[in-house]
Amino acid sequence: MKRILAGLIVLALLVGGGLYAARGPLALKVMERRVVEGMTADLVGSLPDGLHVVVCGSGGPFPDGDRGAPCTAVIAGKRLFIVDTGEAAGRTLGRLGIGGDSVVLLTHFHSDHIDGLGNVALMRWVGGNRDTPLLLYGAPGVERVAAGFNEAYIFDSGYRTAHHGPEVAPPSGAGIIPRPIMLPTGADSVVVLEEDGVKITAFRVDHGPVEPALGYRFDYKGRSVVISGDTSASPVVAAQAKGVDLLVHEALSPELVKLLQDGSSRAGLPKRAKIMADIPNYHTSPLDAAKIARSSGARALLLTHIVPPLPVRALEGPFLGKAREAYDGPLWIARDGDLLSMPAGGTDIKRRRLR
Ligand SMILES: [Zn+2]
C-alpha cells in the first residue's frame, strides 16, 4: 500500500513538474492568439445598430483597485463618444476593444474626470492613426484644459512622429481642439451636437463650487441615455431623464463616507476628516438617485462614480441602503467593462460584461 502511495506521489510530481515546465510555451501560444484578437477587436463595429453604454471607469477620486476613475463611453450607431476621461480611461477602452475615432465630452474639470485625457488623445491619434486632433467638449474653461494638455504632451508628440514616421503618427493628428459649451442665459440646457441621427444635449447640474458642471443626454433612433455627471440631487437631471431608457447617475454613500470621516478622526487626521465631511454635500446618495429615477420614469438606473470604493461585494447592500425600495426598475451598481445595449427600434435594455 505504502509503495503504491509513494508511486502515485512520484507520478504526481513528474506530471506536475512537466506541466510546470510547459507553462511558458503554453502561455506563449495563448498570447500569440490573443495578440491578434486584441489588435483586431472592434467593439463599436461589432455592435448592432442602437445606443450602447460601456462603463470605462466606475470609480471616483479614491484609490480603487477594482474601479477606474470616471469614464462612460456612449456608442450611437457607429459614433463613439466618451464622457469624462479619468485615470486609466485610455487603457481600459483599449482593453475592451473600443477604438476608432472618438469625441470626448467633459462633465467638469475635477482632476479625477480629466487625468486620463492625455492618454485617450494619444491612443486615438497614434493607436487609431488619426490625422485630425481630438475634439473636446466642455464648459467654458475647456480651452485652458486643452491648452494645458497640449503643452504637457508637446515633447511626447514630437517623439512619436520622429520615431514612427509621419505616416503612422501624422503631426496634424496630435493634440486636442476645445469646443466650449455655452449655456444660453437663463437656460438649463443646450443641444451640443446633432449629427448622424445622434443628438447630444448638455445640461447644468449642481456641483458647486464647480460652476458650471454639466450632464449629458444622448438620443438616437428612439433610444436615450442620461449621464448625470457629478451633482447633488438635481431637478434638472430629473427633468432631462423624463422617460429616458437609462439613467447613469453618480452615487456616494453618506453612511459609508461617514465611516471614513470617523476613521480619519480616530487616526488623528483632522484635515482628511474635513474632506470626508465636505464631499457628501455635492454628490447624490444611492437613495436620492433612485428617487430621481422613479420620479422621472427612467426605465433603468445604473449607479456609477462609486464612492467610497467597495473592496468586497458584500458592501454593495450597505452602499445601496434603501435605494432598491425607492425604485422598481432594474438598478445596477456599475463595474468597469459593463455593456448596456439599447437596440434601435426596441424597448429592451440588455446588460452584459465585456472582458
Ligand atoms: Zn467626480
Ligand SMILES: [Zn+2]
Ligand atoms: Zn466632481
